[in-house]
Every structure is written in structure tokens, then in C-alpha cells.
Amino acid sequence: MxxxxxxxxxxxxxxxxxxxxxxxxxxxxxxxxxxxxxxAPHGFLAVTSLRWLDSEPARFPDAPGAWSSTDEGVVVHLDEGEELTVDGTPVHGRHSFGILPERASVSAVTGDAVIEVAKRGGHDIVRRRHPDSKLLADHxxxxxxxxxxxxxxxxxxxxxxxxxxxxxxxxxxxxxxxxxxxxxxxxxxxxxxxxxxxxxxxxxxxxxxxxxxxxxxxxxxxxxxxxxxxxxxxxxxxxxxxxxxxxxxxxxxxxxxxxxxxxxxxxxxxxxxxxxxxxxxxxxxxxxxx
Known part of the structure; x- marks a missing residue:
């Protein structure tokens, strides 16, 4: 907002x-x-999916890794060959984004897409943003x-x-x-x-x-x-x-x-x-x- x-x-x-x-x-x-x-290329019109996380690791077709909401915040497990870039640094294997405050968000980059990691209404979510979004193209x-x-x-x-x-x-x-x-x-x-x-x-x-x-x-x-x-x-x-x-x-x-x-x-x-x-x-x- x-x-x-x-x-x-x-x-x-x-x-x-x-x-x-x-x-x-x-x-x-x-x-x-x-x-x-x-x-903007990764603005809100570029959002292509919204995923609600829980304690069970889940894979999504449009983001690398298995994502879950844990006691230490959002965690992603990346398989061999999978990579995300967080704060300019490539990450592999297991990565914790920490416990996010309400309405806060952080980003991870994969190719041309940005994976937004956020907390909304007390729930951890991930949203993919891509400049090829149809909503952005049709705006x-x-x-x-x-x-x-x-x-x-x-x-x-x-x-x-x-x-x-x-x-x-x-x-x-x-x-x-x-x-x-x-x-x-x-x-x-x-x-x-x-x-x-x-x-x-x-x-x-x-x-x-x-x-x-x-x-x-x-x-x-x-x-x-x-x-x-x-x-x-x-x-x-x-x-x-x-x-x-x-x-x-x-x-x-x-x-x-x-x-x-x-x-x-x-x-x-x-x-x-x-x-x-x-x-x-x-x-x-x-x-x-x-």
C-alpha cells in the first residue's frame, strides 16, 4: 500500500x-x-501468484525451492542446481529469511523474477513478481x-x-x-x-x-x-x-x-x-x- x-x-x-x-x-x-x-517491472501489477505458507514445506511451479513457515520465520530449501539471490548474494541449500514483522517484506531474485516474502494478517506468504505479467502488459x-x-x-x-x-x-x-x-x-x-x-x-x-x-x-x-x-x-x-x-x-x-x-x-x-x-x-x- x-x-x-x-x-x-x-x-x-x-x-x-x-x-x-x-x-x-x-x-x-x-x-x-x-x-x-x-x-514498475516488479511493481504490484507484476505479481503472478500468491502462496500462503504453513509448517509443511511446499514447492510451487513458479519459484525454486520448498517453502515453509517455521518458528524461525520463512525457510526455503533449495535443491542442487537451484539458486536464489538475496541482498545481492547467491544462496543455496537451506536459507532462513527470519521472522518478519507484520506488513514487512523482503525479496529474493530468480532470473527475471522477484520472489516477495512477506507477513500479512499474521500469515507468512510468498508472491512472485515478473515483468512479463499479463496484468502488467494489459494495464x-x-x-x-x-x-x-x-x-x-x-x-x-x-x-x-x-x-x-x-x-x-x-x-x-x-x-x-x-x-x-x-x-x-x-x-x-x-x-x-x-x-x-x-x-x-x-x-x-x-x-x-x-x-x-x-x-x-x-x-x-x-x-x-x-x-x-x-x-x-x-x-x-x-x-x-x-x-x-x-x-x-x-x-x-x-x-x-x-x-x-x-x-x-x-x-x-x-x-x-x-x-x-x-x-x-x-x-x-x-x-x-x-
């Missing part, structure tokens, strides 16, 4: 054509970067609403006294994720005040909000979208730029374990901004006409 941070300058109430043109240009640059990340640029400064909303960060563990569902049935929520973001929309639970973002002090709204399942992906928020200012002020609401990997592939939004993050209003249902899910022609 990696997204670009929303710049604080996007929240200005823009009044001139020059300001609007600059806003659109900045959004287009941001969306281009989103696409470069999504379509069409993610559709999105036209950027509009009206959707860059001022808000206020309301920190909790202590971060609260929040359990949410996942795109995989029966799986759960637990995130620490440092607080909520409050903003006005549709004549009402809304408060969304926020998780920690990628950059220090930044926030990440998972949400759905009245467009979900209609013009935007049904399960979730996310929006990143730059660190609050000294007075707790934030900008929630819904133009930069993005699809999570599960919008493109069933080989993802993405978290679902907390119940309180289901907005009853339509947020007609940000990325829409991917063509891969909706069908290119139908999406283009929606």
Missing part, C-alpha cells in the same frame, strides 16, 4: 486560471508518478476524475491521547489487519462535519486514510480507496486532497491482501474525485464511457 504524499499547496482556494492550470499540472505530475510506480492508465481544486479540503487533525489499535478487514476473506491509529481528521463536506480515522503515513508525521463513499461500487472501486495527507501544521491544520485518492492493489488484482476501511470511514456522500474503477475491473470500453 504505497502512495505519494499530498502537498499542502494543493489545498489553496484557487481563484485564477493560472492557479487552476498550476493545480492541474501538479496533479498530472503526481498521477504520472503513481502510474510509474504501479507499472491501461488508471482512470480518474478531472482534478478540481474544490476537492482539496481544509481539515483539522485530532490526535488521540495514545495511538489506538484498529482492526480492519481485508480483501482476502477471513483475513484481518491491525493498524495503530494516531488520531482522526475532521473536515466539512456536503453541509456536514465528517471525521475519518487516520493511520500513520509513509513520511514522518504524515497520515493515511482508507475510505469509501457514495461513489464506491458505482464509479470508484467498491472496497476501498486511500488518500495521503501531509503532516499537520503547528495548529493541527491539514489538507485532504481527494483528487489524490488512489486505488489500492486489490482494485487491480485478486493477489492482494489490502486492508478495508474502518466502519467509521464510510462516507455517506459522493466523493467525485481521484482514481476511478480500473479498466481491468470494469472493462475498457465501459470504463471509458462511465
Amino acid at each position: 504505497t502512495v505519494q504524499e499530498t502537498g499542502t499547496d494543493t489545498g489553496r482556494h484557487l481563484g485564477t486560471d493560472l492557479d487552476r492550470a498550476q493545480f492541474v499540472q501538479q496533479w498530472e505530475q503526481w498521477h504520472d508518478e503513481q502510474e510509474r510506480h504501479l507499472t 491501461t492508465r488508471a482512470p480518474a476524475y478531472a482534478p478540481d481544486p474544490r476537492w482539496a479540503l481544509p481539515g483539522r487533525y485530532l490526535p488521540f491521547d495514545e495511538p489506538r489499535p484498529v482492526t480492519v478487514g481485508a480483501a482476502v476473506e477471513g483475513l484481518q489487519h491491525v493498524y495503530d491509529a494516531p488520531g482522526q481528521v475532521e473536515f466539512e463536506l456536503g453541509g456536514h462535519t465528517h471525521a475519518l480515522t487516520a493511520f500513520g503515513g509513509r513520511d514522518p508525521g504524515s497520515l493515511l486514510v482508507l475510505f469509501t463513499d457514495a461513489t464506491s461500487g458505482v464509479t470508484t472501486y467498491a472496497a476501498n480507496r486511500s488518500v495521503s495527507i501531509a503532516a499537520p501544521d503547528a495548529h493541527g491544520g491539514v489538507v485532504i486532497d481527494f483528487n489524490r485518492a488512489v486505488n489500492l492493489p486489490c482494485a487491480y488484482t485478486d493477489l492482494a491482501t489490502c486492508p478495508l476501511p474502518p466502519a467509521e470511514n464510510r462516507l455517506p456522500v459522493a466523493v467525485e474525485a481521484g482514481e476511478r474503477i480500473p479498466y481491468e475491473r470494469l472493462g475498457g470500453e465501459q470504463a471509458a464511457n462511465s
